[in-house]
Amino acid sequence: MDEKKIILPERELPTHWYNLAADLPEPLQPPRHPATHAPLTPAELAPLFAEALIEQELSTERWIEIPTAVREAYRVWRPSPLFRATGLEAALETPAEIWCKWEGVSPAGSHKPNSAIPQAYYNAREGIRRLTTETGAGQWGSSLAYACAQFGLECTVYMVRISFSQKPYRASLMRAWGATVFPSPSDQTGSGRAALAEDPETNGSLGIAISEAVEDAVAHDDAHYALGSVLNHVLLHQTIIGLETQKQFKKLGVYPDVVIGCCGGGSNFAGLAFPFLADKFNGKEVRVIGVEPAACPTLTRAPFAYDSGDVAMMTPLLAMHSLGHTFVPPAIHAGGLRYHGMAPLVSHMLREKMIEALSLKQTECYEAALLFARTEGFIPAPETSHAIAATIREARRAKEEGKEKTIVMNWSGHGLMDLNGYRAFLEGKLVDADLPEDLLARSIASMEGLPKPPAL
Amino acid sequence: MDEKKIILPERELPTHWYNLAADLPEPLQPPRHPATHAPLTPAELAPLFAEALIEQELSTERWIEIPTAVREAYRVWRPSPLFRATGLEAALETPAEIWCKWEGVSPAGSHKPNSAIPQAYYNAREGIRRLTTETGAGQWGSSLAYACAQFGLECTVYMVRISFSQKPYRASLMRAWGATVFPSPSDQTGSGRAALAEDPETNGSLGIAISEAVEDAVAHDDAHYALGSVLNHVLLHQTIIGLETQKQFKKLGVYPDVVIGCCGGGSNFAGLAFPFLADKFNGKEVRVIGVEPAACPTLTRAPFAYDSGDVAMMTPLLAMHSLGHTFVPPAIHAGGLRYHGMAPLVSHMLREKMIEALSLKQTECYEAALLFARTEGFIPAPETSHAIAATIREARRAKEEGKEKTIVMNWSGHGLMDLNGYRAFLEGKLVDADLPEDLLARSIASMEGLPKPPAL
Numbered sequence: 001m002d003e004k005k006i007i008l009p010e011r012e013l014p015t016h017w018y019n020l021a022a023d024l025p026e027p028l029q030p031p032r033h034p035a036t037h038a039p040l041t042p043a044e045l046a047p048l049f050a051e052a053l054i055e056q057e058l059s060t061e062r063w064i065e066i067p068t069a070v071r072e073a074y075r076v077w078r079p080s081p082l083f084r085a086t087g088l089e090a091a092l093e094t095p096a097e098i099w100c101k102w103e104g105v106s107p108a109g110s111h112k113p114n115s116a117i118p119q120a121y122y123n124a125r126e127g128i129r130r131l132t133t134e135t136g137a138g139q140w141g142s143s144l145a146y147a148c149a150q151f152g153l154e155c156t157v158y159m160v161r162i163s164f165s166q167k168p169y170r171a172s173l174m175r176a177w178g179a180t181v182f183p184s185p186s187d188q189t190g191s192g193r194a195a196l197a198e199d200p201e202t203n204g205s206l207g208i209a210i211s212e213a214v215e216d217a218v219a220h221d222d223a224h225y226a227l228g229s230v231l232n233h234v235l236l237h238q239t240i241i242g243l244e245t246q247k248q249f250k251k252l253g254v255y256p257d258v259v260i261g262c263c264g265g266g267s268n269f270a271g272l273a274f275p276f277l278a279d280k281f282n283g284k285e286v287r288v289i290g291v292e293p294a295a296c297p298t299l300t301r302a303p304f305a306y307d308s309g310d311v312a313m314m315t316p317l318l319a320m321h322s323l324g325h326t327f328v329p330p331a332i333h334a335g336g337l338r339y340h341g342m343a344p345l346v347s348h349m350l351r352e353k354m355i356e357a358l359s360l361k362q363t364e365c366y367e368a369a370l371l372f373a374r375t376e377g378f379i380p381a382p383e384t385s386h387a388i389a390a391t392i393r394e395a396r397r398a399k400e401e402g403k404e405k406t407i408v409m410n411w412s413g414h415g416l417m418d419l420n421g422y423r424a425f426l427e428g429k430l431v432d433a434d435l436p437e438d439l440l441a442r443s444i445a446s447m448e449g450l451p452k453p454p455a456l
Numbered sequence: 457m458d459e460k461k462i463i464l465p466e467r468e469l470p471t472h473w474y475n476l477a478a479d480l481p482e483p484l485q486p487p488r489h490p491a492t493h494a495p496l497t498p499a500e501l502a503p504l505f506a507e508a509l510i511e512q513e514l515s516t517e518r519w520i521e522i523p524t525a526v527r528e529a530y531r532v533w534r535p536s537p538l539f540r541a542t543g544l545e546a547a548l549e550t551p552a553e554i555w556c557k558w559e560g561v562s563p564a565g566s567h568k569p570n571s572a573i574p575q576a577y578y579n580a581r582e583g584i585r586r587l588t589t590e591t592g593a594g595q596w597g598s599s600l601a602y603a604c605a606q607f608g609l610e611c612t613v614y615m616v617r618i619s620f621s622q623k624p625y626r627a628s629l630m631r632a633w634g635a636t637v638f639p640s641p642s643d644q645t646g647s648g649r650a651a652l653a654e655d656p657e658t659n660g661s662l663g664i665a666i667s668e669a670v671e672d673a674v675a676h677d678d679a680h681y682a683l684g685s686v687l688n689h690v691l692l693h694q695t696i697i698g699l700e701t702q703k704q705f706k707k708l709g710v711y712p713d714v715v716i717g718c719c720g721g722g723s724n725f726a727g728l729a730f731p732f733l734a735d736k737f738n739g740k741e742v743r744v745i746g747v748e749p750a751a752c753p754t755l756t757r758a759p760f761a762y763d764s765g766d767v768a769m770m771t772p773l774l775a776m777h778s779l780g781h782t783f784v785p786p787a788i789h790a791g792g793l794r795y796h797g798m799a800p801l802v803s804h805m806l807r808e809k810m811i812e813a814l815s816l817k818q819t820e821c822y823e824a825a826l827l828f829a830r831t832e833g834f835i836p837a838p839e840t841s842h843a844i845a846a847t848i849r850e851a852r853r854a855k856e857e858g859k860e861k862t863i864v865m866n867w868s869g870h871g872l873m874d875l876n877g878y879r880a881f882l883e884g885k886l887v888d889a890d891l892p893e894d895l896l897a898r899s900i901a902s903m904e905g906l907p908k909p910p911a912l
Contacts, residue, residue: 003466004531010459075460076833087606105561107833109872149830150543172875175882176829373632374605377532377563416565416872419628426631 004086005102006248008079013071014243017236020274020345022062023281025352028232028344029319029453034308037451040316047218048225049233050122056233064236066118073117073150077106078240082248083411087375089395096398098391099256100411101245101272110381110413111268112143112228115237119226120147129222130154134184134209136163137335138170139381139413140228145179156223158184158192158212161204163335169417184209191215191312206339207311207325214314229265230309230318230343238271245408246275254406256286258394261410262386263290263299263357264336266343272410274345277354288355289394290346291386293365295433296329298322298342299350299357301440306450307341319453320347324443330433332362333421334382340443351456358390361432365389366425369415381413382421460542461558462704464535469527470699473692476730476801478518479737481808484688484800485775485909490764493907496772503674504681505689506578512689520692522574529573529606533562534696538704539867543831545851552854554847555712556867557701557728564629566837566869567724568599568684571693575682576603585678586610590640590665592619593791594626595837595869596684601635612679614640614648614668617660619791625873640665647671647768662795663767663781670770685721686765686774686799694727701864702731710862712742714850717866718842719746719755719813720792722799728866730801733810744811745850746802747842749821751889752785754778754798755806755813757896762906763797775909776803780899786889788818789877790838796899807912814846817888821845822881825871837869838877 021028030039045054056064066074085098103111123131131153135141141157148155157179164171164183171181182188184204185195191211195202217225227234249255259276261269273288280286292299298321307322309315320341323329327340349355362382369385371392372378380388387409398405415422424430477484486495501510512520522530541554559567579587587609591597597613604611613635620627620639627637638644640660641651647667651658673681683690705711715732717725729744736742748755754777763778765771776797779785783796798806805811818838825841827848828834836844843865854861871878880886 005466007463007465009463010461107835146833150833168879169872169875172879172882173835173872176826176835176875176878178830370632374634377602377606379563379629379632416625416629419625419632422632423624423628426628 005081005083006251007081008244008247010075010079012247013074013079014066014240016063016065018239018243018275018278019059019062019064019236020277021060021232023278024348026456028348031316031318032306032451034313034315034317037317048214050126050128050224052122052126053119053233056236057231067121070118070121073121074240079244080105082245085372085376088372091371091375092392092395092399094395094399095402095404096395097406098395099406099408101241101408102411103241103268104378104381104411104414108139108143108146109417110139110143111238111241111271111410112140113147114240114271115228115234115267116143116147116226117150118237120144120151120153123224124151124153128153128224130156130220131224131226132156132213132216133226133228134158134206134213136160136206136338137418138163138167139336141181142170142173143228144226145174145177148179149177155179156216157181158186158209160184160206160209161202184212186212188212189215205311210310211312211314229267229339230341232345234267235270235274235343235345238267239274241271241410242273242275245272256408257405258407259286259288260387260390260394260407261290262337262383262412263292263342263346264383265339265341266346268410268412270343270346273355277349280354289358289390290355291358291360291390293332293334293337293386294359294361295332295435296323296338297359297435298340300359303444304347304351304453305447306453307447309341317450318344320344321350322447323440324446326446327443330435332433333418333424334362334386336383337386360386360389363430363432366421366430368392370425379415380411381415382418384412387412460540462538462707464700464703466531466535468703469530469535470522470696472519472521474695474699474731474734475515475518475520475692476733477516477688479734480804482912484804487772487774488762488907490769490771490773493773504670506582506584506680508578508582509575509689512692513687523577526574526577529577530696535700536561538701541828541832544828547827547831548848548851548855550851550855551858551860552851553862554851555862555864557697557864558867559697559724560834560837560867560870564595564599564602565873566595566599567694567697567727568595569603570696570727571684571690571723572599572603572682573606574693576600576607576609579680580607580609584609584680586612586676587682588612588669588672588679589682589684590614590662590669592616592662592794593874594619594623595792598626598629599684600682601630601633604635605633611635612672613637614642614665616640616662616665617658640668642668644668645671661767666766667768667770685723685795686797688801690723691726691730691799691801694723695730697727697866698729698731701728712864713861714863715742715744716843716846716850716863717746718793718839718868719748719798719802720839721795721797722802724866724868726799726802729811733805736810745814745846746811747814747816747846749788749790749793749842750815750817751788751891752779752794753815753891754796756815759900760803760807760909761903762909763903765797773906774800776800777806778903779896780902782902783899786891788889789874789880790818790842792839793842816842816845819881819886819888822877822886824848826878826881835871836867837871838874840868843868
């Protein structure tokens with residue numbers, strides 16, 4: 001019988017990350033200072049990030065070596081399995097082969113530690129004692145807490161207050177790994193205190209939490225800030241996903257026709273997709289599809305513009321598809337896909353028509369996730385459900401067209417700590433939040449006055 | 457560098473389970489009818505279990521073939537990794553090698569599907585349409601729900617009411633896999649209605665939930681009952697754990713000196729330990745240690761006696777170490793280790809001095825689990841924490857004695873859905889429940905009047 005899971009031996013763990021910036025036909029637009037709008041210098045990023053990470057952020061080297069200590073830490077769960085969804089294929093009666101790169105085997109249950117580990121490592125190596133970050137749904141905060149524990153760093157997480165209350169287990173998880181977790185807004189920072197003064201009962205927001213984490217890092221010499229998506233160096237670290245997948249397909253002697261990932265800030269999508277885009281730059285035919293929620297349609301409905309990463313505009317301006325930094329998405333369960341911006345590298349690839357984008361409503365996604373859970377056993381993360389729904393669409397199309405094809409999707413995490421959405425779906429209470437044109441227009445208007453990137 | 461994880465290719469998945477009953481110097485005492493006390497006939501078990509499972513329950517064949525469809529289903533997560541806890545070793549500065557057989561990679565997050573899958577398979581093959589079961593902490597109910605979805609069976613789970621309220625996510629998980637979940641006592645059965653009539657506000661108990669599940673199965677021709685531990689056939693299915701582990705150690709060219717597992721009903725312990733006991737019967741020197749909570753000290757403080765599996769005495773009488781079927785253990789977080797009885801095969805091995813037993817308080821266990829989580833990354837299940845604490849004791853002893861040795865423990869599940877205990881420990885609120893002598897004596901007295909097994 002064919003193998004259900006392709007697993008690489010540890011000695012075949014990739015030795016280098018792939019840097020897409022080396023292969024761009026047109027270079028990325030530079031990040032700009034939020035106040036002066038001038039291109040940022042590396043020195044301006046130094047209060048926030050380790051030197052090695054700033055280098056990676058700006059690098060155009062194609063291959064960047066993975067430090068031995070990082071590879072050592074990766075081996076706790078990597079190389080991750082490439083899993084064939086034979087049960088799902090049978091249920092769909094599709095001629096397509098469906099392969100899933102299974103990133104939920106990490107201690108934190110998602111792909112996020114792929115970048116948390118090197119971020120913690122480089123900071124520790126450069127003498128930093130503590131990392132700060134924000135978390136919404138909790139996946140990134142957990143991953144950084146875990147990574148910090150591996151390299152003897154302290155970790156401070158500002159967790160959006162409403163998530164902190166609704167997901168007490170997430171905070172327990174971070175604390176089990178030794179992190180300090182504050183509901184945000186907190187009384188630990190000026191921006192937190194200001195937000196509390198304005199509304200002591202506020203639910204908080206990712207925007208405020210980012211401001212708190214950044215302020216905390218800047219205010220302390222021995223602390224840095226860590227971001228879980230969007231930035232080039234984060235996407236770089238995630239390419240380990242696609243590089244392993246390519247090796248796994250090589251063992252099978254096949255090359256996928258379609259590569260699919262869900263898109264929030266872009267890191268899991270890029271992680272799987274970018275190594276395949278490298279082949280596409282070299283003439284390989286492969287379709288690459290990013291899938292986002294209809295409630296937060298960054299790639300499908302937002303302009304390409306310079307925008308800030310947070311509400312308070314403390315972060316650099318990035319040229320990206322953005323719904324506007326004041327955007328508050330309708331409530332959907334895929335908390336990791338509710339960010340207003342899309343990674344500049346992913347945005348750029350859409351502009352260059354190297355990738356396609358698709359937006360889906362959450363009911364279709366939960367239906368897909370449930371079919372996956374019942375046929376393959378594992379409960380996917382609400383975020384991953386978007387990739388599964390798109391995969392099912394492709395597999396059904398293959399059936400209609402009577403075409404064999406190979407689909408690979410990034411199974412970015414498990415949903416064992418995010419079962420609320422499943423519950424709502426099963427009880428018939430899931431709402432397909434819409435995003436009205438006027439709300440979108442108002443939010444996009446918040447970018448007026450910011451510099452405009454040139455047309456291609 | 458040495459490998460962190462030993463992973464067998466799927467083609468090396470064992471083809472047979474190992475049946476310890478074939479190698480017993482003294483045979484097991486027969487199960488007896490709860491009313492007549494006469495040895496049970498296979499026919500008396502037929503309303504509850506599939507024929508193939510009854511055969512396995514009574515078999516003394518050494519090797520029992522694993523059906524192809526079961527092996528196919530196992531391949532979703534098996535062979536499971538054998539993981540070297542290098543981080544824990546370093547933290548303990550021990551000369552011991554610590555290996556962990558990682559069963560949390562299954563869709564349900566524990567070893568339980570190893571038996572849920574074949575139980576669902578045999579029942580489906582014999583034309584049964586629905587399985588009933590009880591669940592306390594939720595691990596077994598989840599696993600059976602998952603397994604039933606794989607073989608097109610309906611699944612009815614009676615979940616102890618207090619767990620149902622405190623762990624809504626567990627019920628969502630089972631429902632995601634298509635199971636029907638009733639808080640027990642329910643209005644679905646006579647025993648449930650009787651319990652509700654007596655106390656409409658009752659929290660329920662595992663005893664009542666078992667009675668409901670058994671009653672439901674017996675009342676419906678197309679339904680059978682499924683048990684997640686204790687019985688011979690369940691332990692048989694779990695031996696896949698130890699059989700894989702032996703193959704993995706063979707690749708390393710080492711043989712473990714100490715084998716450790718936590719003990720509730722005995723299934724995960726037996727799963728790892730029994731294949732090593734087979735070698736021990738053949739003269740191999742290996743220590744095998746079962747670890748249980750001090751609050752539920754079945755192996756360390758309870759007599760070997762005939763006792764019932766449930767409060768209402770609807771199940772057969774089994775010869776085993778038992779705290780008495782009226783035993784209500786103090787509240788501890790390791791819900792899976794709170795059963796009053798111990799599998800007859802495990803009990804028998806203790807009588808034969810083939811295994812050692814150790815009881816530990818939960819504070820030591822959570823401390824161990826937290827050290828594990830911070831050094832190795834993964835959050836262990838509260839049940840597994842007992843095996844970890846015992847492993848740490850052995851590793852420290854190795855250091856004191858300056859002896860190299862190889863320890864292997866059954867890392868039976870992850871704790872991502874059971875973080876309450878971690879929370880209590882981190883907040884300094886964990887209580888080391890004691891079991892007073894008089895409470896123990898009263899509970900043991902509930903076995904008076906039942907037949908006595910002969911002395912060895």
